[in-house]
Amino acid sequence: MGKKYIIALDQGTTSSRTVLFDDTGKICGISQKETEQIYPKHGWVEQNAVEIYQSQLETLHNVIRENNVDAADILGIGITNQRETTVLWNKNTGEPVYNAIVWQDVRTSKLCKELKADATLNAYVRDNTGLVIDSYFSATKIKWILDNVPKAKALNEKGSLLFGTVDTWLLWNLTKGKVHATDYSNASRTMIYNIKDLEWDKNMLDRLGIPESMLPEVKPSCFHFGNFTFDDHVIPLSGMAGDQQAALFGQACFKKGETKNTYGTGCFLLMNTGKKPKFSANGLLTTIAWGLDGEVQYALEGSVLIAGAAIQWLRDGLQLIDHAKDSEYFAEQVIGDSNVYVVPAFAGLGAPYWDMDARGSIFGLTRDTGKNHLIKATLESLAYRSKDLILAMEEDSGVKLAALKVDGGACANNYLMQFQAGILGTRVERAEIIESTALGAAYLAGIGVGLWKKEDILKNRKIQKEFHPVMEEAKRDKLYATWKKAVSRSMDWED
Template identity: 55%
Template sequence: MSKKVILALDQGTTSSRTIAYNSEGKPIASAQQDFEQIFPKNGWVEHNPEAIWQSQFKTIKSVLSKDISAKTVAGIGITNQRETTIVWHRETGEPIYNAIVWQDRRTATFCDELKTDGYEELIQEKTGLIIDAYFSATKLRWILHNVEGAMDLAKNGNLCFGTVDTWLIFKLTRGKVFVTDVSNASRTMLFNIHSLKWDDELLKLFDIPNTILPEVKSSSEIYGYTELFDVKIPICGIAGDQQAALFGQLCVKKGMVKNTYGTGCFLLMNTGEKPVASQNQLLTTVAWQINGKTQYALEGSVFVGGAAVQWLRDGINLIDDAKEIEALASSVTDSDNVVVVPAFTGLGAPYWDPYARGSIFGISRGTSKGHIARATLEGIALQVYDIVKAMESDSNTRIKELRVDGGASANNLLLQIQSDIFDCDVVRPTNLETTALGAAYLAGLAVGMFKSKKELRKQWEIDKTFKPNTNKEGQLKLIKLWHKAVNRSKNWLDD
């Protein structure tokens, strides 16, 4: 076995992590550091770009102090919170404003104006995205229009815009390398996913000079080197967090699907080498590009996944610890017609209803804590079901298995419910940290530490496969009740 390691930098919304992987794809050291969340106004979410960098830098140094020499690092892979937008001075590396985080809603009104002006079809056709404040374009426009002097500096080539991957590479190379990869570029709403280039028509629409944009590279190649750790280490893999998780789950063939059960749920389906335009309000995105071959994905988001369990714990004190939900939900054989719609912050794909709200239907005198707990797990699984059915419809592909990761995938009952509803296998791997693993795989392929995707598939190990039970009638009834409840939860608040 090679003594070489790959460092995966996993820069997330609330913390930064570094994990060292050996040549067998096993984690051998890790470090994590939280950083501050900034909420200047209602609906605004920011990060200090220097805090992002410092937290990530500290985790690298921490891992390199754990019996791992910088000389043994074959390469660095980066995965990151997507869409978060940073602008800085090209010469000094000083940010001109805080990072505007993907969750930030300050540009929602401008997005509404774009829709009113009829730009939805153009933007979806070019970028695969729906118009939303979630993506980088309107955030970047806001910074250029609201920070004094920013637009002039940008036009004169004095500013850099980047998503978090670009910012970290700029810092790691002391400003020598200014790049992003196709997966992150495809989340900006400025990138044409067909030509794989920044789109001049969109840049004009958003009033963004092209001098501010990074060079777009593949997801697995040597972009440059960092010399911050006494030796030259290649930086050689980049992917946005959900695309990295898809790769870490080795969903490398058309039709393969993964779901990450986190605070929300993120589903991606590999659609092969052609982008599939969604008719069901899903996003079309670049999955990755390796050796000149680009693969695409369909993506759908559930806003509230594991957060529904947190609400049972913190909101109504039904449980004291999130781990208790499985035992409580298992105390009953079914939910006795109780349906929980966890639309606490509206409904995501395929409904996209920001005015929907959480609801519980079907309560009777016989309803117990166990019924509500089980119905909550069913509510998470049924939201995932709706997105996968939309993906199947868009791609004309029936899924054969669902690969799962994320914190809530440790819940066996949730995954059994998911398998029953889908009537297909739900597969949980031994390594649930698939986002960082995906970044490590992309970097390792670029420097030859991993020889091929085929070799990587041999490393992927199953922890447990959940097989569907045969009660079709019960599942169909549950799905019917769910859709009835969703329809009654929609548009609860007046818009």
């Protein structure tokens, strides 16, 4: 029998990628295409939903062609995606009624403030959806489109409007409109899904005026969602999870207390909390990790809304570097501590602060501050924000972190990883395959078609490098205290 393959579709905020894995879990090929972000107004972030699908389809075709893979040898396809990003479309024509509203978008901040003024609703949202009321999630994005886009209103009245996060949008298109579904992990990021009852929450739907008829069916993460046809071969779409839950799965965090941090466009820390939801007293989110083998696994999550995007800002906005990877070299040119702090609150601050009105700030500038100091401080901000989350998570769970499993593009930066270990005082483990998001989607799809079992995933995981803390405790405490002061001064900036 020849080699068999699993494909992972990894649709992120800034690019669509397709990753080809062989039957041992090894990466055989990657195709990637960047996607445009649209900024119509201050604080608004959109994408063209058609471009999202077409770019994903193009990379899927490319990876098969470039690696000379026979479609008959592809056993299954897994989907992982940027979460919360919201698409509404005409179910008869497949035409989106508006651009996709991206998770970073803060246009519904005013509405969220009005909703948060109701203490009873605040408690209800936390206890039933696991989330906090925030513009980050899909619910108020859906309401905004229904309230502000005439085409959406008209289709809604006819019952011809569909909603989906990016996974649902891709699935609907890949199956040529036959399947309108999502999985537990993505549904749990909408703020209208009850994570205890495992159904769309009628109270939240009524409160926001969202009809249940437009919502997708919710399935386990490992499930035969439908089929994609390539060269007359039918390939099962057999796995699906939001990007951060997929990374948790790809890092083999199957036991309660195991934790991973993904350094992508945002930075996302997840801890497996087992078969029962654990609710946070420190502003963390409770989310569904995945549905598998007839069971649902839960996680605590902390979100840094701007992480790798801050490195892109150095490259594209300030033009201080030509490539993201150059940030490591320039940061290492700074001798000693620079005392410059960057708070990358470009889209407000997520957990544990949850301040939609915070804005990006730079502190500690002096006459001798140069570009190297700004690059170094921006990198360090990712580590500081991750520590914010880890301290909250340790307090909520009562578990002291033994090691942090890391993945995502920015974890390839050795300066950042060593600083992360130092500021945490904890060992950092970088996986051999840092494409954990795609790997998790591939594993779910592979399990779905009987190629792998969870035991195989544990055996496959290898550590590429460990970073051990060498920073003195007194220095660690001083640096972090100054970081907290910088954060406090960046908060409540927007009027």
